[in-house]
Amino acid sequence: MTAGAPTAGLAIETRGLTKRFGRQTAVDGISLAVPRGSVFGFLGPNGSGKTTTIRMLLGLARATGGRIRVLGQDMPHSWQDVLPRVGALVEGPAFYPFLSGTANLQRLDAADGRAPSSTRSARAGEALERVGLTHAAGKKVRAYSLGMKQRLGIAGALMLPRELLVLDEPTNGLDPQGTREVRSLVRSLAAGGTTVFVSSHLLAEVEQICTHAAVMSAGRLVAQGSLDELRAAGRRQVRIQTPDGDAARRVLLDLGLAPEPGPGNGAPVTAPLDYHLAPERIVAALVAADVRVRGFSVEATSLEERFVALTGEGFDVAH
Amino acid sequence: MLRIDPDTTGRGPRTTAVRRGTAGWALLGSELKVLFRRSRTWAMLLALAAIPVLIAVVVKIASSGPDPGEGPPFLDRVSQNGLFAAVTGLVVSIPLFLPLTVGVVAGDTIAGEAGLGTLRYLLAAPAGRLRLLAVKYAGAAVFCLAATVSVVAAGIGIGAALFPVGPVTLLSGDTITPGESLLRLLLVAGYVSVSLLGLSAVGLFISTLTVVPVGAMAATVVLSIVAQVLDSLPQLEWLHPWLFSHYWLGFADLLRQPVEWGSFVDNALLQAGYLAVFGALAYARFARKDILT
Ligand SMILES: Nc1ncnc2c1ncn2[C@@H]1O[C@H](COP(=O)(O)OP(=O)(O)OP(=O)(O)O)[C@@H](O)[C@H]1O
Ligand SMILES: [Mg+2]
Numbered sequence A: 001m002t003a004g005a006p007t008a009g010l011a012i013e014t015r016g017l018t019k020r021f022g023r024q025t026a027v028d029g030i031s032l033a034v035p036r037g038s039v040f041g042f043l044g045p046n047g048s049g050k051t052t053t054i055r056m057l058l059g060l061a062r063a064t065g066g067r068i069r070v071l072g073q074d075m076p077h078s079w080q081d082v083l084p085r086v087g088a089l090v091e092g093p094a095f096y097p098f099l100s101g102t103a104n105l106q107r108l109d110a111a112d113g114r115a116p117s118s119t120r121s122a123r124a125g126e127a128l129e130r131v132g133l134t135h136a137a138g139k140k141v142r143a144y145s146l147g148m149k150q151r152l153g154i155a156g157a158l159m160l161p162r163e164l165l166v167l168d169e170p171t172n173g174l175d176p177q178g179t180r181e182v183r184s185l186v187r188s189l190a191a192g193g194t195t196v197f198v199s200s201h202l203l204a205e206v207e208q209i210c211t212h213a214a215v216m217s218a219g220r221l222v223a224q225g226s227l228d229e230l231r232a233a234g235r236r237q238v239r240i241q242t243p244d245g246d247a248a249r250r251v252l253l254d255l256g257l258a259p260e261p262g263p264g265n266g267a268p269v270t271a272p273l274d275y276h277l278a279p280e281r282i283v284a285a286l287v288a289a290d291v292r293v294r295g296f297s298v299e300a301t302s303l304e305e306r307f308v309a310l311t312g313e314g315f316d317v318a319h
Numbered sequence B: 001m002l003r004i005d006p007d008t009t010g011r012g013p014r015t016t017a018v019r020r021g022t023a024g025w026a027l028l029g030s031e032l033k034v035l036f037r038r039s040r041t042w043a044m045l046l047a048l049a050a051i052p053v054l055i056a057v058v059v060k061i062a063s064s065g066p067d068p069g070e071g072p073p074f075l076d077r078v079s080q081n082g083l084f085a086a087v088t089g090l091v092v093s094i095p096l097f098l099p100l101t102v103g104v105v106a107g108d109t110i111a112g113e114a115g116l117g118t119l120r121y122l123l124a125a126p127a128g129r130l131r132l133l134a135v136k137y138a139g140a141a142v143f144c145l146a147a148t149v150s151v152v153a154a155g156i157g158i159g160a161a162l163f164p165v166g167p168v169t170l171l172s173g174d175t176i177t178p179g180e181s182l183l184r185l186l187l188v189a190g191y192v193s194v195s196l197l198g199l200s201a202v203g204l205f206i207s208t209l210t211v212v213p214v215g216a217m218a219a220t221v222v223l224s225i226v227a228q229v230l231d232s233l234p235q236l237e238w239l240h241p242w243l244f245s246h247y248w249l250g251f252a253d254l255l256r257q258p259v260e261w262g263s264f265v266d267n268a269l270l271q272a273g274y275l276a277v278f279g280a281l282a283y284a285r286f287a288r289k290d291i292l293t
Helices: A050-057 A079-085 A101-112 A120-132 A146-157 A178-192 A201-209 A228-233 A245-254 A278-286 A303-311 B014-018 B024-035 B041-060 B085-093 B097-115 B118-124 B129-162 B180-196 B199-208 B213-231 B249-254 B262-287
Strands: A010-021 A024-030 A033-035 A039-043 A066-072 A074-076 A087-091 A166-170 A195-200 A210-215 A220-226 A237-242 A269-273 A295-299
Touching: A010 A050, A010 A195, A024 A050, A024 A066, A024 B024, A033 A195, A039 A050, A039 A178, A039 A201, A050 A066, A050 A166, A074 A079, A074 A278, A074 B014, A079 A087, A087 B097, A087 B118, A101 A120, A101 A146, A101 B024, A101 B118, A101 B199, A120 A146, A146 A178, A178 A195, A178 A201, A195 A201, A201 A303, A220 A228, A220 A303, A228 A303, A237 A278, A245 A269, A245 A278, A278 A295, A278 B249, B014 B180, B024 B041, B024 B129, B041 B085, B041 B097, B041 B129, B085 B097, B085 B129, B085 B180, B097 B129, B097 B199, B097 B213, B118 B129, B129 B180, B129 B199, B129 B262, B180 B199, B180 B249, B180 B262, B199 B213, B199 B262, B249 B262
Parallel strands: A024 A220, A039 A195, A039 A210, A087 A166, A166 A195
Antiparallel strands: A010 A024, A010 A033, A010 A066, A066 A074, A210 A220, A237 A269, A237 A295
């Protein structure tokens, strides 16, 4: 795999993937398309079905309906070929509290029948170093803090080189420094050609590291695409209250904006706003053209607002 | 600090070459390590070892020995020959203490991993569901042997320390040397370990049904007691040969000259039957189970 260049094809592809728990539909006919080489953000509020989807991708839970292909092969049918190439963190880390960090990593690695025993302890040491846990390698996991366990979980996913990493809320419980470290880790893994599928309910996090995203809401996939595509679907707009409507529209045209043709003077003037044009420049231009500005606002249908709109109330947006 | 090593970020050719057919036994080794690094395992083995010690010490400090036929079988022989502390210890442990510890280990096999959440990581590794079940059962079987051996070894040790050790008179009246009797003790330990394999298979199956390990442990132990109760009801005689506990105390034939293998074979066949049936049930259940913990 060449560094940085996405390989043709999809790392994850689902068709109509559905999971029902009794009468509740946790995942409702979702069709994911995760391009190889992408960093794919899987967004959604609590209980929207992210973890359930990930469990099905990894063959932990059986789908009620639909098809799954991971790294070009059917899951769960081809788990023996697929899973050794996938590193995973599912719904938080889980370890044997009475074993040390190193022993826990070695235990997980031994579970993969194809992982070479001869390099096991060396690889555990490397993985611990990459997540900054070398100093706690020999400590019992019982004595780890939440963030240390989370780091150890990430180390477990990195014990072997992977083609696909599935990380379910990897920054959960991490301090700001740890969050930054995970971000830079994800970036460099992606630069090395690994596809990273990362679930989160933090939009800010997804915006910073992802090339693509999908949004879940109550078990349904409500949006999917590259980050640019998602942004384009919801632009900001300016809204100007002025008695001089026609003059205002001329100013906006001069600035390269495309104001909506209004009914003339009196009604508010609106125009979609490009990201590179600072709103204060518009105000300055309007004033310079003697437009009487009585109100000026930027209505930000940012990615954030769009996700709030998509997923309804209660969406956890962190800044 | 998160350090990025470009050699290990992509799928390197080095590892693809090595990752084939190695480490088939690594999971079993790892399973045994996890089992024997737990303090709980050692606490149970120590408790089992304490049983013959307790018996020997009580016999030693009691002024008069018990009359023949009083107390557990072989108790009256302990003061004459220390090796009988091991046999008496086994006879006392078989109805409750051994099934209790085996029930804890066998009931914990899958449910314990599910409860910890490590089951999802083992299966995503991927361990493979059949392979994981087999390794878990093998771990429980090793524990059966360790449990029996710890009773026997502690019995030999304390018996030799407190009482004379001499030639042993067998149930058939023949006398064998102490060296030979050690071999017989090993044989008995093997018999008792094999006796517990059926219960382990039942525990493995129960363990696939729940994510609460304590529940699986308790259910397994309760079943072992129910089986012994049923085995004691004469009205159910037709059922007795099918109960996994039926041959538990039947190792007397190994203390005759020559050794009578009949009950050893019957016991082994019965336990193998339980393993086949409950192993299959466990796989049928586990293979299609949703791992949601
Ligand atoms: N074992 C289960 N039995 C019944 N319902 C379940 C089970 N696991 C999950 N659910 C339901 O499925 C839905 C999706 O849960 P899931 O864990 O996938 O959400 P999530 O998007 O990962 O949420 P979070 O952000 O909180 O991790 C929820 O409504 C939940 O109640
Ligand atoms: Mg979740």
